[in-house]
Amino acid sequence: MPEIRVTLPDGTSKVFPSGATPQQVGESISPRLAAASLAAKSDGGLVDVYRPLDHDCTLELITERSPDALGIYRHTCAHLMANAVKELFPEAKIAIGPVIEDGFYYDFDRDAPFTPEDLERIEARMREIIARDTPIRRQELPWQEAKALFDRQQEPYKSELAYERGQNEPVSIYRQGAFDDFCRGPHLPSTGRIKPDTFKLLSVAGAYWKGDEHNKMLQRIYATAFLSRKELEEHLTRLEQAKARDHRKLGRDLGLFMLHPWAPASPFFTAKGAIVYNELVDLMREFYREYGYQEVITPQVFDVELWKRSGHYEHYRENMFLAEIDEREFGLKPMNCPGHCLLYGSESHSYRELPLRIADFGRLHRYERSGVTQGLTRVRSFAQDDAHIFCRPEQIESEIRSLFELVRRTYEIFGFVDPHVYFSTRPENSVGSDEIWQRAEAALDGILKAQEAVFTVNPGDGAFYGPKIDFVVKDAIGREWQLATIQLDFNLPERFELSYTGPENAPERPVMIHRAIMGSIERFMGVLIEHFAGAFPLWLAPEQVRLLPIADRHVAYSEVVASRLRGAGLRVTVDARPEKTGYKVREAQLLKIPYMLVIGDRELESASVSLRTRSTGDRGSVTVDTFVEMALRRVESRSLELE
RNA sequence: GCCGAUGUAGCUCAACGGUAGAGCAGCGGAUUUGUAAUCCGUUGGUUGGAGGUUCAAGUCCUCUCAUCGGCUCCA
Secondary structure (H helix, E strand, O other): OOEEEEEOOOOOEEEEEOOOOHHHHHHHHOHHHHHHOOEEEEOOEEEOOOOOOOOOEEEEEEOOOOOOHHHHHHHHHHHHHHHHHHHHOOOOEEOOOOEEOOEEEEEEEOOOOOOHHHHHHHHHHHHHHHHHOOEEEEEEEOHHHHHHHHHHOOOHHHHHHHHHHHOOOOEEEEEEOOEEEEOOOOOOOEHHHOOOOOEEEEEEEEEEHHHOOOOOEEEEEEEEEOOOHHHHHHHHHHHHHHHHOOHHHHHHHOOOEEOOOOOOOOOEEOHHHHHHHHHHHHHHHHHHHHHOOEEOOOOOEEEHHHHHHHOHHHHOHHHOOEEEEOOEEEEEOOOOHHHHHHHHHOOOOEHHHOOEEEEEOOEEEOOOOOOOOEOOOEOOEEEEEEEEEEEOHHHHHHHHHHHHHHHHHHHHHHOOOOOEEEEEOOOOOOOOOHHHHHHHHHHHHHHHHHOOOOEEEEOOOOEOOEOEEEEEEEOOOOOEEEEEEEEEEOOHHHHOOOOEEOOOOOEEOOEEEEEEEEEEHHHHHHHHHHHOOOOOOOOOOOOOEEEEEOOHHHHHHHHHHHHHHHHOOOOEEEOOOOOOHHHHHHHHHHOOOOEEEEEOHHHHHHOEEEEEEOOOEEEEEEEHHHHHHHHHHHHHOOOOOOO
């Protein structure tokens, strides 16, 4: 009998008869290891524990401790769920069921929708199938046979997949009892290996077959699973906590913004919310002074001639608010760039003026399809910390380098330390010469590498007019939000025939850099609310200090202190209601007001205040001067700390 | 836009097809209070909107609007 040599992770190797399984290899090391193995990794590829090994190879048994374990476990859970659905609803057709970041899902085609009660039944049936401890077995077969099998089972989606995948690779199916699934594997060796209290079905959602909106909409069941009950519970707790810092809930509870059905997806900022909003804008204005930007104000409504010239009428019209007035068609601006091109083009420019950095906080309106809008993070009416830099090609690199610094410095203030960077390169359908694209991409690439930034390349995902860099941060619920964007544009200057006079006294074409650091102020604020769970750093807090006089006789002194603080530029209120201190403290805490100053007889006598911070509670007595000095220092440095 | 869910007082939630309610908030009064809820009283609603079924609709049906979870989209 032929023999094979199996090399283990510790470097040792053993000889086994050909056809030995990872399971058997494991048993030769330790029966406990074999029993704990979910799957195995051989020559870098994942295999089932019962898959015969037929040549010399490396082998690593995958236990729960392995990083590959969770994915395999979840994938087997997905099959288990589909198995249960088919038993309960034989008419449902199975589509695909992949593992995702926090769990897995499975798509089904069925006329009747799945109800929450159905989910409970499915979960219960999954546990029954676990109790049966049905073996799960892999079978490799020619794609024609796989397709024929699924045709017999009237599973059109699986049949289609078998046909498509079979053209390029060998195919396999996994069978557990009467349930067959088209799958690459590997899987746990039996349904009994899933622990019955480690998964949970979460929700039902519509999803198009193959993600194409022209295809049929299927029903997707989202679920999650972990290797232990404890981890599952921790995950569910995290979801609960995320809900508590949802900016839509906090926005209402803290009185920051509201929405009205008559202005769908267009937030109203209250006086408090507007304070936060304007502090964000002021921060950018401060940077603009330092970085040499000039701020402009441009119109909201333009004749569509502008949008035809810019290309928006052709490429962006479905996202624009259009209106016909006086037999003329107008469009509300969705972006500032075309307006800035008109501004640039309205006078002649010398190369000596460049780079020209034109900033604009103008309101933008984009018609977002109903169903895609969300709180502050996806809206129809918003402003960006938008700017367009008109420069010479050789200035691109230093401008972008400086933008990187600006992004880093801005995000640092909020404690966003690791935005993910995406670099999108030239798409198929693009404008501009090869030479200038190469230069643009090389510049971006060089800068990214020089920054030692970790970045992901999205080949061919750039704008048609130039490559772009996006910065993405994660919010409290793990959703990723694109904030900053930097785009190189050779197209609009061409379309608007922009020029400047070069050193040779000849007209030259400027390059445009579109850039936003916060992105949309609305979205940025939404992300910030979640990031801080509503507890804004002092400089952003709408109400920075609340004075809490203990009794009526302390109110007058409290007003004196309040005037002193207001005079120093702090945002202060006095809670003079005849309530107990505990009541006032509770309310101030719930509003996440950074500082509470309790004022009673002792403070009155010593011209002091008793300081309480929202984060650490009672800090004892300080003089008013000491408090003002400390608070101002925190505001001016935009500190994230309160003391 | 598509699939599904939800919509009752400012907020959180009740109400079998049979008289729309509670707590908190608000308002009035009492209380003068030392670091997360003092007590009493009280206002508040075209049950998102429009139709329909029924003796009777918050409840059932149709349409519509908004929001939520996804899909698609997201220069």
